[in-house]
Amino acid sequence: MPIYNAPLADMKFILNDVFNAEQFWQSNENLAHVDAATAEAILEEMAKFAQNVTLPLNRTGDEEGASYNNGAVTTPAGFKEAFKQYAEGGWIGLGADEEWGGQGMPKMLTVLADEMLFATNPSFMLYPLLSVGAGMALNSYASQEQKETYLPKIYSGEWSGTMCLTEPHAGTDLGIIKTKAERNEDGTYNITGTKIFITGGDHDLAENIIHLVLAKTPNAPAGSRGISLFIVPKFIVNPDGSLGERNTAGPGSIEHKMGIKASATCVMNFDGAKGYLVGKENEGLAAMFVMMNYERLSMGIQGLGASEYAYQNAAQYATDRLQGRSSTGAKTPEKPADSILVHGDVRRMLLNVRANNEASRAFAVYVGQQLDITKFSTDPEAVAKANNRVALLTPIAKAYLTDTAFNATLDAQMVFGGHGYIREWGMEQCIRDLRISQIYEGTNGVQSQDLIGRKTIKCQGEFIAEYIEEIRDFANDLDSDLNYIKDATLDAATELEVVTQLVIERARENPDYANAAAVDYLHAVGLLSFTYMFAKIAKAANAKPGEFYQNKLSLVNYYIQRVLPDLNTRLARLKASSDTVMSFNEDYFTNQA
Template identity: 85%
Template sequence: MPVYNAPLADMRFILNDVFKAEQFWQANENLAHLDAATAEAILEEMAKFAQNVTLPLNRSGDEEGARIENGNVFTPAGFKDAFRQYAEGGWIGLGADEEWGGQGMPKMLTVLSDEMLFATNPSFMLYPLLSVGAGMALNSYASQEQKETYLPKIYTGEWAGTMCLTEPHAGTDLGIIKTKAERNEDGSYSITGTKIFITGGDNDLAENIIHLVLAKTPDAPAGSRGISLFIVPKFLLNADGTVGERNAVGPGSIEHKMGIKASATCVMNFDAAKGYLVGKENEGLAAMFVMMNYERLSMGIQGLGASEFAYQNAAQYATDRIQGRSATGAKSPQKAADAILVHGDVRRMLLNVRANNEASRAFAVYVGQQLDITKFSTDAEAVKKANDRVALLTPIAKAYLTDTAFQATLDAQMVFGGHGYIREWGMEQCIRDLRIAQIYEGTNGVQSQDLIGRKTIKCGGAFITEYIAEIRDEVNALSSDLNFIKDATLDAATEVEVITSYILEQAKEDPDYSNGVAVDYLHAVGLLSFSYMFAKIATAASEKEGEFYQNKLALARYFVARILPDLKARLIRIQTNSDLLMGFDEDYFTNQS
């Protein structure tokens, strides 16, 4: 059976030494209730839950999968009880406002608790994740009455939440959705249409499910400007707030997927279902993006969780598996062969994964800190700066963290050799489950378009310029003992700055240009970001003594020498023009003669 031990020491290091979280929290009156000891206790409790409850259900949940019978969806054995324990533990409302029964914990902390669940059972994690996202959208845009009605129940786990956007013909282009909303005399709306790929669209975990549905009213403007958001509960509520009769909404089927099979991905049919407007008509997309941006960071954390899980199992296997001898002579002469960990190529793969995990975790906490500033700070200038930073980094958090994590899990699988392809070792499920993180909540290609288009070209490079200025300010202060990471990060910052200027100029002349180089640009900014994270890690480690900290410095050196050079290749590709892509006739792609 696959193993997992929550990397609590690494998490403490990132929170306490790298980001000095307690100082950050105590300096903010809205977070002063939290200290390092409380944060550590929360992480330790989540580690127990992840290791003892969700991990044992991961493989069995994948094998059994979610199922639909007579219009009702059932989760695999053990999921309902695990969800009950999760809800009773207060985990759904960990980061929610105390006004609605939450605990008000910062995102810096919740990204780490989320990592542990994603590492041990991503299918399970998706159920409460959608509820939390729905709660965030409602908290931002719903009326006071709607908040009082739905949020406390969502955060106790009595009710669940979903996000209903995609339709068979409308994915990224939500402006062409067909689901319609017709106003009733009592002020409610009748919602009619079909939504697909709805995570947790129906399940047996909660008493009620609160669907957040995008739809258009009859006189809505064309395109995305005409989208409204509606609350459509699975069960309507009685006057006293208790669950009443079934609404005209239900699953038509569940998808048969490559991975996350225990997560019920539903086709949802709305047949004049009763719905309630959230906010104003035609302003629904803004409310939904609150939820989507939260989910996008969570997908990056899904990548980190999978990569950590894969690393731990691959490292254990490499220690136990004996094949061949070390190039410098037998290391275990009493055995028939040495452990494969003596071989340079095996170490290369493991170190690639470990470096990805260390930088990804730091980056997730960094983005979480920016989100905490936007939510808890009373400094208007700091909030604006953090909002700009979140806008820039959200597509990177989603796409770069999942791209690098997928490659990391492939490296980990390769450490196993043929055994990595066999079910019992857990690697093939890990890869199947993770693949979706690069696809849903906007494919990674779409995230790259967002970064290069809306977050760079549209603002004339202002966001990336501010980010690079921050990196330079911090890295320039590093001591001479850390010149290896200081110089590498400053060089990377200059290279990204120069290529951004090049992109801004090319985009003026060639409309097709930016689309073709977007993924390479996102990876270039991602590599710069990871170098920045390793500069933070190296700074914190250099102030401590002991093998744990020396290994942090050694891994930073590995990153600089073996991973960061990929930036050069990305820059070369970005400097190619669009003719190389767009010069082929459309017939070329389908003509096989």
């Protein structure tokens, strides 16, 4: 039976020791209602919910899956009751504005609450996650009347939300969507088209589903400049807030997937469905990106949750599994064999996973802090700087955290040997469920191209230069007994600075270079980011006594010696020509002769 114990000590360490969260919150008048005691109480309650409610439903939900019959979707047994309990606990609105029934908690805190749900049941987590994202988009771009109509119901869990972007012929290139929106005399629109891969497109968890749909009006400009955003409810909402007739929007089927099987991924058909414009015509993509960028950070947290779950189960297995003897002599001679923890290769795999979890958690909280500054700060300069940082790091949060998490879960599975391939131990489901995090909300390749293209080359390296400057300033202030992480951080920063200039120059000379180099560049920035996080962890742990803190420092040293050298490989690839990638003729890839 798979296990999970919320890593509350590690979470509190990141919040309290690494980021001094309480001081940060109390220094901002818009966050002064949050203190360390409140944050810890919230995390402890979420830990109980994750361990007692969502974890037991993880495997059964995977085995039963969501089902589609007669135009309706049913979630697996137990999901409806769990969702009701989650909603009644106020969890959907944890980070939402109090004006709409939320609790106004900072992102630094909600990322940790989200981690626990993603660790214990990613399929379940996706239902409220889409609601929160839809709420954010509406809060940013909807009219006051629309906010009053939809947001309280979404955050209470009475209604849920989706985002409807992808079409059978249009994934990343949203500019070629075909879904039409024709204006009616009363100001509403008739929405007609088909969307695919719609998470939570239909289910039995809430009484209404609020679809946010991208569509084009008849005379809209070509490409992404002609996209508008519409609210299309499953049930029409009457003027008094009650539910009226069923809208002509519904699922045509659900996808049969590799993983997250309890999450209903729907084909959605809109047959002249009544829709309501959000914001202005032809300005819908900006509104949808509010939601998408939120989801992208959430995918990184999905990776972290899976990696933490995998680590705990692999570490427990390694402790219990007796196999062979230590090369330095039997450690438990009274037993028929030593635990496999005596073997250096098993430790290597577990330490890889543990290092990923520690750095990923710190990085998620760091990005959450930047988001909190953009939302709550009253200092325009600080907000502008944080916006730049969020723009730069969102693709890292999504792609690097899920890439490293996937590799980490593979290491954890390997610790089990043959048992890792067997369903009962939970590792194969963990890997199947996690794989989608590298694909949806913009594949990791697309995220890499966003980072190298829009966030680096287009601004001539301005965003990354600001980030490197922050990292250098922090590293230079470290005490002399932390020179090992200080030097590693400064060296990595310089290496990335140099290769960034090379990237900009090569891209100017060769249009193919950036696309071919994008993934390696994202991983190089990711490695520097994790090094920065370990520098922060080292500073926080250095002056404190006890095994807990000493282990933090030991893990920092492991990362520097055994993981960070991967940066050299990424740099070598970035310095290579893209000609080695682009020189093949297209028929080479299909010619088997």
